[in-house]
Amino acid sequence: MLKRIILLLSLWGWTFVSIAGETGHYLYGSKGIRGASLPLTGSHWYSYNHLYHANEFTDRKGEILPGDFKLNQFTSNNQFLWISKKKILQGNYGASISVPLTLKHLTTISGLEDEQVHMGDVLVEPFILGWHKNKFETMFSFGFYTPTGQWDIDKPALPGKNFWTTKLSAGSTVYFDDLKTWSGSVLGHYEMHSNKQELDIKPGNDFSLEWGVGKILQGGWEVGLAGYWHWQVTDDTGEDVYWDKDVHDQVFGVGPEINTFLPLGNMFVSMKSLWEFDAKDRSSGHVISVTLTKFLQ
Numbered sequence: 001m002l003k004r005i006i007l008l009l010s011l012w013g014w015t016f017v018s019i020a021g022e023t024g025h026y027l028y029g030s031k032g033i034r035g036a037s038l039p040l041t042g043s044h045w046y047s048y049n050h051l052y053h054a055n056e057f058t059d060r061k062g063e064i065l066p067g068d069f070k071l072n073q074f075t076s077n078n079q080f081l082w083i084s085k086k087k088i089l090q091g092n093y094g095a096s097i098s099v100p101l102t103l104k105h106l107t108t109i110s111g112l113e114d115e116q117v118h119m120g121d122v123l124v125e126p127f128i129l130g131w132h133k134n135k136f137e138t139m140f141s142f143g144f145y146t147p148t149g150q151w152d153i154d155k156p157a158l159p160g161k162n163f164w165t166t167k168l169s170a171g172s173t174v175y176f177d178d179l180k181t182w183s184g185s186v187l188g189h190y191e192m193h194s195n196k197q198e199l200d201i202k203p204g205n206d207f208s209l210e211w212g213v214g215k216i217l218q219g220g221w222e223v224g225l226a227g228y229w230h231w232q233v234t235d236d237t238g239e240d241v242y243w244d245k246d247v248h249d250q251v252f253g254v255g256p257e258i259n260t261f262l263p264l265g266n267m268f269v270s271m272k273s274l275w276e277f278d279a280k281d282r283s284s285g286h287v288i289s290v291t292l293t294k295f296l297q
Helices: 002-017
Strands: 042-057 070-088 091-107 113-119 123-133 136-145 165-175 182-193 206-216 222-232 250-262 267-280 283-295
Touching: 070 123, 091 136, 206 250, 222 267, 250 283
Parallel strands: none
Antiparallel strands: 042 070, 042 283, 070 091, 091 113, 091 123, 123 136, 136 165, 165 182, 182 206, 206 222, 222 250, 250 267, 267 283
């Protein structure tokens, strides 16, 4: 009981100066143009590299809170994806594992600073299905985030969330012309969180949509617009939740994307610059994303 009281007092102190409630695992903006399309059979490596900067933190109404809040975070998330020839419901079966490394520098509203470099929570997806039908490509995946990242209530810049998350993803890409140069894609993610370890807090579930519209040009360049929408859809619960459970965080992001093939390294590169807006109960900033994709075998 004494340990719980100490944890709660510490959590209250950090939360008051930095963030109310909990956020989910998924890194918004990872996908964009043709984000719901899976590759053909084989092994593939993806390196999702996100640079996030924010100097604004919003309240439940979306108004910017006063203070010296700053958040600079670089995340390199490496995913190894395998797609087999095995068919389930006429879709190719696959599996993947994603391992993130995060450098985070946080200055809270009251001016307290913390900087950490650590591995984050690993995502394991043992069940992935992908369909390729003429002008439509569709995917579904089931996975879970493991609390492998370091977490310390006195070090809010650590990347670990300290709870398990079950993630369901589904989406489709549609091509608007016979040559498949025009595309539109929508990919949804639903996160269901477990109780936070050491505290009786169960974060509310999260839903996000990533989308992209693109055009392939001569020379192999692809340009377009990408974005994401995120909402917390259920209340935080548990005896240790002292904040207003009716407050649900949300954020939207949009910006240009450009993709091309790199002969050096025999890989594809995707670059996005996304600006966040209409944020509530969370930070609001800017994302620069560079994704490398390579066929391994």
